[in-house]
Amino acid sequence: MIKSFINSDTGTIKDRIMSFLQKLAKRTKELAEQAAKDAASAYDEIKVSDEQRAERYSICQTCPNFVQLTTTCTKCGCFMAAKTYLSSAECPVGKWGKVIILKQEK
Numbered sequence: 001m002i003k004s005f006i007n008s009d010t011g012t013i014k015d016r017i018m019s020f021l022q023k024l025a026k027r028t029k030e031l032a033e034q035a036a037k038d039a040a041s042a043y044d045e046i047k048v049s050d051e052q053r054a055e056r057y058s059i060c061q062t063c064p065n066f067v068q069l070t071t072t073c074t075k076c077g078c079f080m081a082a083k084t085y086l087s088s089a090e091c092p093v094g095k096w097g098k099v100i101i102l103k104q105e106k
């Protein structure tokens with residue numbers, strides 16, 4: 001893109017800069033959209049099922065290490081409302097463990 005800008009001899013410098021900025025904005029938007037799709041896909045791959053998450057969270061809610069007000073654990077300091085979604089997460093005192101998620105063929 002920069003090479004075509006430098007080598008272009010058509011239009012005024014203002015036109016060339018505007019064209020370059022429009023192409024840059026378009027490409028930036030495309031990359032941002034792709035990054036959002038990749039992030040959503042990655043999240044799906046590391047997230048446990050809603051049932052597994054509910055089971056983990058209910059264990060935390062009855063645990064003496066759970067702080068209801070902040071939804072944090074006094075042992076690990078994590079926000080359990082979020083941590084319980086992550087497949088690689090585990091309770092620091094062994095009340096619930098990691099979940100292995102098998103990838104499905106697309």
Ligand code: SF4
Nearest residue numbers: 060063065073091095
């Ligand atoms: S992660 Fe474990 S120790 Fe922490 S609140 Fe949940 S069950 Fe309790």
